[in-house]
Amino acid sequence: MSKRIIIVGSGIGGTIVANGLCNILGSEIARREISVSMLSATDKHFYQPGLFYLPFGKFRESDLYKNQKEVLDDRIHFKVDPVTKIDIQDNTITTESDNIHEYDYLVIATGSRIRPDLIPGMKQSAHWFYDLDGARRLREALEDFKGGRVVINVNAPHKCPVAPVEVTFMMHSYLKERGLLENSEITYTYPIGRLHGIEPVSNWLEPEFESLGIRSETFFNTKEIVPSKRSIETEEGASLPYELLIAIPPHSGAQLIEDSNLGVGGWVPTDPQTLLLEGSNNVFVLGDTTNIPISKAGSTAHFEADVIIENLSALITEGRWAKNYDGKVFCFIETTDEKATYISFNYENPPRVGAPNQMIHWAKIGYNRLYWLSIKGLL
Template sequence: MKIAVLGGGVAGTLTANYLASRLREEIRKKEVQITLISEREKLLYEPGLLYLIFNRFEEKDILRDLKIILDPGVKTVFKRAEKIDLENRELNLGNEKLSYDYLVIATGSRIVPEEIPGLTATGHWFYNLDGAVRLRKEIARFKEGKVVVSVMGVPHKCPVAPIEVTFLLHDFFKIHGIRKSSEIVYTYPINRVFLMENVSELIQSLFMEKGIETRTFFNPIEVDAERKEIVTLEGEREKFDLLISIPPHKGAKVIIDSEISDDGWIPTDKYTLRVKGYDDTFAIGDATDLPVSKAGSVAHFQAEVVAENLSAEIKGLPPTARYFGKAMCFIETSFDEATYIWFDYETPPRFVKPNKFTHWMKIAYNRMFWLTARGVL
């Protein structure tokens, strides 16, 4: 039995590790083979990018070789999949083809800053490593003026990261004695500062306390690089000295090229996580079209469900696990306080008052993540 896991992000890595642990005996007897296909040889801990831009983490803290993180029972192929043939159960890896009996697609999401004219010329972002490294320099250089943190489209990875970066900028500028000579503006596409209403109220009140301005119903369509202004669909123009954007996102190119969907989000059953119409194929993590946050915690909970059901099926047991939309996110509200929200398909988000203990839980988790990725925690 050949299981292919496509994508070496947190979703693919966790699924492969959980499967290897559940199917240890079958792998030993050579009845099952698990192969993880990844275009990158390293696993990036993306939440660490938030700390990297403030120089609190270095690259070495947030990158690990996949070979070290993956269970020895998982075979690796470091290649980009050009096409997925769901009908014939085959991956096209350029100069070779890989057939499978079961496939788990964990190809994630990607930012597409090029879709907003002018953004790549003058904007910054921290949603990938290169962008975060460039932004780290800009933040260190910034002494006075206006910073605009602008969410330029939904869905995007980690719904709370734009809020966190705004809070941390406020603290960073205070620590460096430049808060009074700087202005911080946060923009969001809908009529409030966050998708979920009760969380939005909390964030809005904290923004007001910290003197952070907000613009809502703010949908950028262009960045005027010469005048350093964001131009919106609503006809507004917002000046900036430093633009920290959350660029629009899309699913992986291979999903679009394989005609699985037009925008790269995979049509997925919200409970079983099977790709609609294909019982032998699962989709998890950022890659799905599910109404849940694109978050590492979601990928983690989904990986458990897929590994449990897939291993049960292979062992001839009933695959009874279901994913109910469970999600959990820490929100850093400063460099020493945080809150967290948790919710699922049925339960609206709940949160605690920002406090120091939750912040230290997040800091501890940042270090423990590598154990999670190995499937230990």
């Protein structure tokens, strides 16, 4: 009987796993010994890292997405039919159309979502760039902006830990280009006592922000936004007024995860080395979906996907475990004046930040295009 692999979720992690399995298991799939299926809530694939360029006019909306079918290997059975329940005892998945799918191996890649609704006033008053509608609205707000107090307000947990930093730098460049810097003030807020969770990033940011005149507020945990006063009130008792508020809302995992009792907050308890659901030997979890305490970022999902492809292939064809995930993450950081830097780290080796340069910026711009090849497993 053929082995059925089902992947739930069609973001970067799920897509790389699905395509990678087809690349390695082509013969077995041709002999119908293995089937690879993907169940998705959408027929579109978004390049999420492109979203934060959109409000600043540096990315075309049409370049943000492709049809999911276009980025998948033809051998994958792809269905748009949102999953409503995962039953890991029965090895079954139920979908919105009431179909029940049985699996031998399951890959959960359902990602995370923004939750501005968790902070009173945020949904009504704040802008953000973590989804397409939000990025569009922020673009409109920036087009109308004539100067004033801009606040970049970071809340936890959130995906892509360096994106708020990048947006702060881009905001500075944008205001400078439009001649609005003189009558504007940028303030960056962060929940803990420094500018970033990563100490080396924080140490690098302090003089960078200071040289650009960017203000910062630390120990800043948002309690509520008061639209009538245009102010942010904090748990620590502070109040910060704004004319333009760019929030990084707290995130949750997918509702499906909570509905299936697979993890509080939608985060699935996952072994940090094997990427197996804790206590399971046939359910893999990757990307934002896991509760592993590392960056929720596209590169994390990508490196985890590579490990899952190797292990799933080896388990099915040779009955052996291939390798463990070492916690590898790589993130570009766009700064100002068309420069960028990066951080790279794993469980054992902490990140360091190098001086930004134009070469790294162009590497990032190149990656924005090469992404579509990378998720097909061609890079």
